[in-house]
Amino acid sequence: MNMHKGDVAGSASHDDLLVWAEERIEQYVDESLPGEERERFDRLLAERADLATEVRLAKEIQGHFRAMNGVACPDTVSRRVTREVHSIARKEKLDDLRGIVASLLRSRRRLGYIASGFAVFCVALVLLLVMTDQRPAPQPEVAQALEDVKWTLALVSNMGSETAGVVRSDVVDPLLAGRMNRSLEALGAGSPTNNR
Amino acid sequence: MNSHDYKDMLQKRLVAMVMLALAGLIAAPITALAQPMDAEPGYVELSHLSESVDSTPVKEVNIRGAMLRLVRAAAREDDPELADLLSSVRGVFVRAYDARRTDVELVRTHTKTMTDALLSEGWEVFLRVAERSEEVQMYVRIVDDEITGLMLISFNLLDDEIIFVNIVGEIDPEKVSRLGYRFSSND
Numbered sequence: 026m027n028m029h030k031g032d033v034a035g036s037a038s039h040d041d042l043l044v045w046a047e048e049r050i051e052q053y054v055d056e057s058l059p060g061e062e063r064e065r066f067d068r069l070l071a072e073r074a075d076l077a078t079e080v081r082l083a084k085e086i087q088g089h090f091r092a093m094n095g096v097a098c099p100d101t102v103s104r105r106v107t108r109e110v111h112s113i114a115r116k117e118k119l120d121d122l123r124g125i126v127a128s129l130l131r132s133r134r135r136l137g138y139i140a141s142g143f144a145v146f147c148v149a150l151v152l153l154l155v156m157t158d159q160r161p162a163p164q165p166e167v168a169q170a171l172e173d174v175k176w177t178l179a180l181v182s183n184m185g186s187e188t189a190g191v192v193r194s195d196v197v198d199p200l201l202a203g204r205m206n207r208s209l210e211a212l213g214a215g216s217p218t219n220n221r
Numbered sequence: 222m223n224s225h226d227y228k229d230m231l232q233k234r235l236v237a238m239v240m241l242a243l244a245g246l247i248a249a250p251i252t253a254l255a256q257p258m259d260a261e262p263g264y265v266e267l268s269h270l271s272e273s274v275d276s277t278p279v280k281e282v283n284i285r286g287a288m289l290r291l292v293r294a295a296a297r298e299d300d301p302e303l304a305d306l307l308s309s310v311r312g313v314f315v316r317a318y319d320a321r322r323t324d325v326e327l328v329r330t331h332t333k334t335m336t337d338a339l340l341s342e343g344w345e346v347f348l349r350v351a352e353r354s355e356e357v358q359m360y361v362r363i364v365d366d367e368i369t370g371l372m373l374i375s376f377n378l379l380d381d382e383i384i385f386v387n388i389v390g391e392i393d394p395e396k397v398s399r400l401g402y403r404f405s406s407n408d
Contacts (some may be wrong), residue, residue: 065324105374107289119249121228121231124228125228125231125232125235127231128228128232129235135232137364138240142240166288167288167291167292167295170282170284170288170291170292170297171292171295173284173315174282174284174292174307174312175314175400175404176404177282177313177315177386177388178306178397178400178401178404179402179404179405180373180375180384180386180395180401180405181371181373181386181400182373182397182398182399182400182401182402182404183347183357183399183401183405184357184359184373184399185359185394185401209333215313216271
């Protein structure tokens with residue numbers, strides 16, 4: 026409930042004020058209410074005898090709890106309580122989510138957003154499937170392309186082997202010899218003679 | 222913040238997240254598929270070569286993108302080693318001309334311009350042979366110690382062939398040599 030500044034008993038009804046105050050009794054007794062709310066609560070307390078009774082009762086209960094000796098909570102109880110708390114928290118989150126979804130579905134504008142988003146998703150999915158379609162083109166074209174690739178590799182290999190005597194070592198070295206050296210070093214590092 | 226405001230905030234965040242996820246889903250594949258070949262460091266533009274040398278190629282090969290994927294898939298069935306090589310290849314381009322029907326000097330002039338441009342862009346000469354009737358030049362583009370492109374230019378006047386080959390992608394010269402030898406042996 027939103028409270029307005031100024032007179033507590035202003036525009037809000039008395040029942041609303043009482044509900045507002047009852048929600049804050051524990052915080053008031055624990056002295057953890059923010060400044061403005063505490064002042065409003067004090068003013069209301071001065072006007073409402075029923076509220077004053079509840080506050081006095083809450084203070085008595087708090088006093089009794091503080092006066093009790095500490096009691097060790099059995100493990101089984103604390104585990105059960107923890108499980109219950111988690112279960113309640115999960116249910117509340119699920120209820121929140123259900124509320125959000127229901128609210129989204131109730132709102133026409135948001136439903137429009139969802140419908141648009143879904144349509145965009147479908148279009149994107151279709152585009153993705155079409156563009157990455159692996160169904161083969163007419164077989165002869167693919168077969169010809171494969172033969173062209175093989176022909177090209179054979180050509181490059183032939184050119185390389187026929188002219189191997191003039192390959193520049195400063196270019197080949199890091200690419201081929203360098204790799205061989207690294208492989209040999211790796212083999213040498215793992216050999217028994219080197220591990221003594 | 223009360224529970225009503227909290228739920229409202231959650232709703233807005235949920236809608237925003239869904240829209241962002243959809244935007245990403247659309248952008249990612251389109252971006253990946255739209256990457257141009259000329260952005261590849263190992264690519265050499267050969268599409269204007271025929272016009273520049275005023276000759277019609279006797280053999281033209283342009284394999285990239287979807288066709289390359291199909292070739293890769295076809296190779297996977299009976300030649301896994303070839304498929305493995307092709308897995309890192311982005312494109313294969315060939316222009317072959319009949320020297321008898323081509324102005325060879327014009328082609329040489331254009332080739333000089335092309336190779337000067339390659340060298341200025343960081344390509345390295347892999348081999349260069351010039352004999353009386355045969356000239357072979359091979360260039361490689363190396364990025365981070367890996368070959369990302371290969372350019373072969375061959376003038377074989379004995380066989381009346383002028384050939385330009387560009388292979389784009391991460392090329393293992395050992396695999397190319399091994400496979401190429403196998404394919405040439407099978408001819």
